[in-house]
Amino acid sequence: xxxxxxxxxxxxxxxxxxxxxxxxxxxxxxxxxxxxxxxxxxxxxxxxxxxxxxxxxxxxxxxxxxxxxxxxxxxxxxxxxxxxxxxxxxxxxxxxxxxxxxxxxxxxxxxxxxxxxxxxxxxxxxxxxxxxxxxxxxxxxxxxxxxxxxxxxxxxxxxxxxxxxxxxxxxxxxxxxxxxxxxxxxxxxxxxxxxxxxxxxxxxxxxxxxxxxxxxxxxxxxxxxxxxxxxxxxxxxxxxxxxxxxxxxxxxxxxxxxxxxxxxxxxxxxxxxxxxxxxxxxxxxxxxxxxxxxxxxxxxxxxxxxxxxxxxxxxxxxxxxxxxxxxxxxxxxxxxxxxxxxxxxxxxxxxxxxxxxxxxxxxxxxxxxxxxxxxxxxxxxxxxxxxxxxxxxxxxxxxxxxxxxxxxxxxxxxxxxxxxxxxxxxxxxxxxxxxxxxxxxxxxxxxxxxxxxxxxxxxxxxxxxxxxxxxxxxxxxxxxxxxxxxxxxxxxxxxxxxxxxxxxxxxxxxxxxxxxxxxxxxxxxxxxxxxxxxxxxxxxxxxxxxxxxxxxxxxxxxxxxxxxxxxxxxxx
Amino acid sequence: xxxxxxxxxxxxxxxxxxxxxxxxxxxxxxxxxxxxxxxxxxxxxxxxxxxxxxxxxxxxxxxxxxxxxxxxxxxxxxxxxxxxxxxx
Numbered sequence: 118x119x120x121x122x123x124x125x126x127x128x129x130x131x132x133x134x135x136x137x138x139x140x141x142x143x144x145x146x147x148x149x150x151x152x153x154x155x156x157x158x159x160x161x162x163x164x165x166x167x168x169x170x171x172x173x174x175x176x177x178x179x180x181x182x183x184x185x186x187x188x189x190x191x192x193x194x195x196x197x198x199x200x201x202x203x204x205x206x207x208x209x210x211x212x213x214x215x216x217x218x219x220x221x222x223x224x225x226x227x228x229x230x231x232x233x234x235x236x237x238x239x240x241x242x243x244x245x246x247x248x249x250x251x252x253x254x255x256x257x258x259x260x261x262x263x264x265x266x267x268x269x270x271x272x273x274x275x276x277x278x279x280x281x282x283x284x285x286x287x288x289x290x291x292x293x294x295x296x297x298x299x300x301x302x303x304x305x306x307x308x309x310x311x312x313x314x315x316x317x318x319x320x321x322x323x324x325x326x327x328x329x330x331x332x333x334x335x336x337x338x339x340x341x342x343x344x345x346x347x348x349x350x351x352x353x354x355x356x357x358x359x360x361x362x363x364x365x366x367x368x369x370x371x372x373x374x375x376x377x378x379x380x381x382x383x384x385x386x387x388x389x390x391x392x393x394x395x396x397x398x399x400x401x402x403x404x405x406x407x408x409x410x411x412x413x414x415x416x417x418x419x420x421x422x423x424x425x426x427x428x429x430x431x432x433x434x435x436x437x438x439x440x441x442x443x444x445x446x447x448x449x450x451x452x453x454x455x456x457x458x459x460x461x462x463x464x465x466x467x468x469x470x471x472x473x474x475x476x477x478x479x480x481x482x483x484x485x486x487x488x489x490x491x492x493x494x495x496x497x498x499x500x501x502x503x504x505x506x507x508x509x510x511x512x513x514x515x516x517x518x519x520x521x522x523x524x525x526x527x528x529x530x531x532x533x534x535x536x537x538x539x540x541x542x543x544x545x546x547x548x549x550x551x552x553x554x555x556x557x558x559x560x561x562x563x564x565x566x567x568x569x570x571x572x573x574x575x576x577x578x579x580x581x582x583x584x585x586x587x588x589x590x591x592x593x594x595x596x597x598x599x600x601x602x603x604x605x606x607x608x609x610x611x612x613x614x615x616x617x618x619x620x621x622x623x624x625x626x627x628x629x630x631x632x633x634x635x636x637x638x639x640x641x642x643x644x645x646x647x648x649x650x651x652x653x654x655x656x657x658x659x660x661x662x663x664x665x666x667x668x669x670x671x672x673x674x675x676x677x678x679x680x681x682x683x684x685x686x687x688x689x
Numbered sequence: 690x691x692x693x694x695x696x697x698x699x700x701x702x703x704x705x706x707x708x709x710x711x712x713x714x715x716x717x718x719x720x721x722x723x724x725x726x727x728x729x730x731x732x733x734x735x736x737x738x739x740x741x742x743x744x745x746x747x748x749x750x751x752x753x754x755x756x757x758x759x760x761x762x763x764x765x766x767x768x769x770x771x772x773x774x775x776x777x
Contacts, residue, residue, distance in 0.1 A: 183747075188728075191746035195720045198751045202716045205758045206709045210765070324748060328738030342738045360732065360743040370725050377720075395776050397766060404758035411751045418747040678702055679774040681691045 123502035131301050131506045135513070136281060138294045157292050159398040163405025165295035165514075166389045168302065170197075170410055172248075173255025173512035174575070175417075176302060181486030184421035184428075187351070188362030191418075192372040192642075198407060198414050199373070200380025205403030208381060209390035211594045213399035214677040218391055219522075220384045220586060221530040227593040229670050230601040231535065236608050238530045240585045241384040242523060247578040248385075249519040249556065253564030255512040258484075259505055272564035275509075279516045280557050291517050298510035299409060305507020306413055306487075310420045313494045317423055318343060327419035331426075343422055350429050353437065355473035359425070365632065371643030378649055379579030382587030385522040396680035424486050427493050432471045432479060439470035439478075448492035457482035520556045527552035577619050580641070584611035584648025592656055594678070597671050599656050602663040607656030615648035691774055701772040708764050712757050720750040 157165070175197070183190030215223055220241055225234030253272050260271025307323075314326035319336055331339045331346060347359040357363040364372075380386065389406070390399045432449070434440040442460070449469070452458040459480040460469055471479040488508070491500045528549035533540050540548075585608045592599040592607075599607075619641045622630040632638050639647060676682075692698040723731055724746035731742030739748070769775035 188743060188746060191724060191743075194747055195724055195750050198754050199716065199720050202713075202754050202757055206712060206761050325737075327748070328736075328744070330738070344739060344743070360740050366725060366728075370721060373720065373725065397762075397769075397776060400758075400762045400765060404755070404762055407755050407758055411755050415748055415751050675698070678705070679691060679698075679772070680769055680776050681774040683776055 120498045120501050123499050124505050127499070127502045127506045128509060131297075131510065132278060134297055135278075135294045138297055139281065141293075157393060159393055159402040160405050161296050162292065162389065162393050162398070162402045163407075164299045164409050165292045166386065166402065166406035167409035167413075168295040168299035168510070168514040169389065169518035170386060170406070170515070171302065171413060171511050172515035173252055173259070173508060175413070176306065176508050176511035177255060177259070177487050178484050180417045180420045180424070180490075181483035183418050184425045184486050185483050186362060187347075187357065187359035189364045189369065190421065191362075192364075192369055192376060194414055194418060196373045196376025197380060198411060199377040200386075201403055201407040201410070203377065203381040204386065204390070205400055205407075207594070208387065208590060209399040209403050210396045210680065211677045212387065212590070213390055213393065213396050214680060214683050215673075216391075216683060218388070219525055219530055220387055220590065221526065221534075223593065224586075224589055224604070225534065226673065227670065228589075228601040228604045229667060230605065233589075233601060233605050233608070234530065234534060236605060236612075237586065237589070238526055238535070240581060240608070240612065241530070242526050244383060244578045244582050244586075245385060245519045245523045245526070246556075246559065248383075248575065249516055249523070249560045250563040252512050252516040252519070253560040256509060256516075257564050259488075259508040259512065269565050272561055275512065275516075275564070276557050276561040279513055279520065280554065291514075291521055295514045295518070298514040302507040302510040302514075303409070303413060305503045305510070307416060308503060309491045309494065309496055309500055310416050310423075312496050312500065313423045313427070313490060314419065316494060317426070323416050323419035323423075327422055343426065347422055347426055350426065350437075354429070354433075354471070359422070365638055367638050368632070368640050368643055371639045371646045373643075375583050375643045375645030375649075376579050378587050379581075379583035379645055382582035382585070382590070383578075384526070384582075384586065385518050387590075388522055388525070396683050420487070420490065424490050424493060428481070428486075429471060431493065432469050439466070439468035441468050443467075445469055446493070448489055451492065452485055452489060457485045516557075516560060520553045520560075523556040524549040524552035577616070577623075580615045580619055580645030580648065581612060583645035584615040584652055588649055588652040588656065592653070594674070597666060597674050599660045600663055600666045603656040603658075603660030606659040607652040610655045611648045611652030614651050615644050618644045618648075692772065697772060701768065701774065704768055705765070708761065708768065712761055715753065716757055719745060719753045724750050 179190075179193060182193065212223060215226075217223065217226070221234045221237040224237040225231065228234075253275055256275030257268040257271035260266055260274060261268040266274075310323045311321060314320055314323040317331055318326035318329040319332045320326035320329050327343065329343060331341050331343055333339055344360055351357065351359045362369075390402060393399050393402050431446055432440065442462075449458060449460075453460065461478050461480070462468075463476065463478050469479060471477060471481070488504060490496075491504055528545050528551075532548055533545055588611065589604050589608050592604065618636070622635075622641045630641070632640075635641075636644070636647070692701065723742065728742035728746060731745065732740040734741040736744055766775065
């Protein structure tokens with residue numbers, strides 16, 4: 118069977134599975150729609166959280182980015198896993214004990230203020246929308262490459278599928294669908310990584326092969342270690358050393374921090390820990406989520422290193438002078454057709470050649486690394502089909518999770534708690550579904566007309582989460598003195614500070630976006646950590662000079678600090 | 690109030706904070722410390738074919754993160770039992 122038929126079969130089968138699960142676990146009430154009836158076991162919840170977390174961007178792009186920037190890529194690896202430690206230790210158990218549905222619920226109650234709730238709702242909706250903008254594009258790209266349809270058609274198909282199960286199923290449907298999606302995506306990611314690790318180093322476990330000695334085609338050791346070879350190649354071709362990177366230390370520090378604290382402030386991640394039966398389960402759920410995420414995130418850098426060596430060697434050949442275009446492998450020609458690889462024979466020698474600097478003849482898009490790996494390594498056709506299904510699983514699960522938070526924020530936080538408090542359960546559910554539908558249409562719009570700055574927008578989402586929601590939640594749990602005025606002032610200044618810094622360098626004056634103009638050498642990607650510190654300082658300062666926190670709120674803070682008496686997640 | 694006395698409530702919270710802070714120190718040490726601030730020093734050391742600082746940044750810190758959460762879960766559950774504030 119050819120790749121085309123296999124892709125239809127595997128993708129078709131996985132879609133049938135997701136839709137089947139969505140129908141089987143249809144939500145009947147608002148509570149089931151929002152939090153799956155509080156009845157999801159921790160391991161399952163961890164798996165679903167992992168699928169929710171790992172978007173098309175991590176599945177398709179992350180290994181490619183790390184492959185091109187080496188050590189600098191560590192900011193994403195540590196940043197997007199380290200946040201779970203904060204979630205497990207400082208947030209999940211307490212928010213579960215608090216026992217309501219959403220982040221704005223907590224901020225509104227803890228800071229006894231409608232204004233604080235509204236600020237939180239606005240942050241949550243904005244963060245989710247910036248996030249989802251990139252997701253539908255991911256679906257479209259995968260469809261267009263493997264099903265040979267237009268990107269736009271791919272986006273429409275993706276919209277229809279997400280709409281079907283997110284809108285009908287609600288949280289319960291999504292949770293179980295995401296469990297299935299996790300299994301598909303992790304299998305699809307690991308199979309090519311294991312294949313390529315065995316081929317290059319003889320180790321089945323890519324994390325070990327990453328540091329191992331390279332082997333030749335016959336399986337005999339060559340005496341050269343993968344990473345030494347990679348550093349050697351980078352030196353020879355004029356790139357920064359793979360294991361050292363080129364970003365300044367302070368920038369690496371701040372970006373890592375902004376991503377970690379941003380992760381712990383993302384509403385669609387936090388809401389996950391409301392869906393487990395007990396406080397105990399909230400703690401361990403975060404642990405399971407990180408286990409399932411780490412399986413992929415520790416494989417990513419290994420895959421990056423393998424494909425970097427493979428790519429340079431196939432393009433430049435054994436002599437490192439380039440290979441003749443006619444004898445170049447098929448994957449180069451296949452991807453040339455998509456425009457994601459371009460060859461410009463600058464010295465007219467008929468050979469392709471990849472290097473840093475002016476003699477470089479190859480333009481290679483980072484995003485193709487994962488999708489192209491099975492082809493570069495000459496793996497069987499079913500593996501290529503599997504990777505397509507994995508990319509789709511990643512994109513769909515993340516979109517569905519985000520849509521749910523958008524719909525909850527609109528129907529529950531904005532309408533029920535703000536604009537129309539007397540709304541009935543049934544009406545609320547209807548508005549939730551309408552909001553999901555609106556979210557899908559918007560995401561689809563951005564999928565078809567991509568803004569061209571998806572990466573920048575995602576950085577904004579993390580920076581804003583780190584500098585607005587994260588400090589408000591942490592102070593709400595660990596301090597009894599931070600009051601309404603302090604929290605609102607902190608959120609607003611943190612948010613405005615980070616947002617204006619990012620907007621200035623990314624949109625207003627992009628030509629000034631370089632280290633000498635940055636505050637302390639911190640890039641816009643990392644400014645969220647600084648914004649977070651600003652938020653904490655402002656909140657404590659303002660709280661000192663304004664009215665103390667009322668006694669009933671102090672009692673509430675005391676009661677969320679221990680697990681006993683948690684009960685089910687409830688509305689009121 | 691689910692604690693027998695105010696002292697117990699404060700004791701529980703103090704122990705809980707000590708546990709969380711201790712684990713967060715390790716969390717910061719492996720990522721911000723070994724993976725970023727000390728990376729050049731540690732890169733002089735070789736470990737299973739890796740430069741050690743690079744290994745912490747791209748592998749080691751993530752393994753430690755996972756371990757930290759499970760240590761926290763075990764210790765926090767034990768603490769709840771000790772003070773009788775666990776769920777039924």
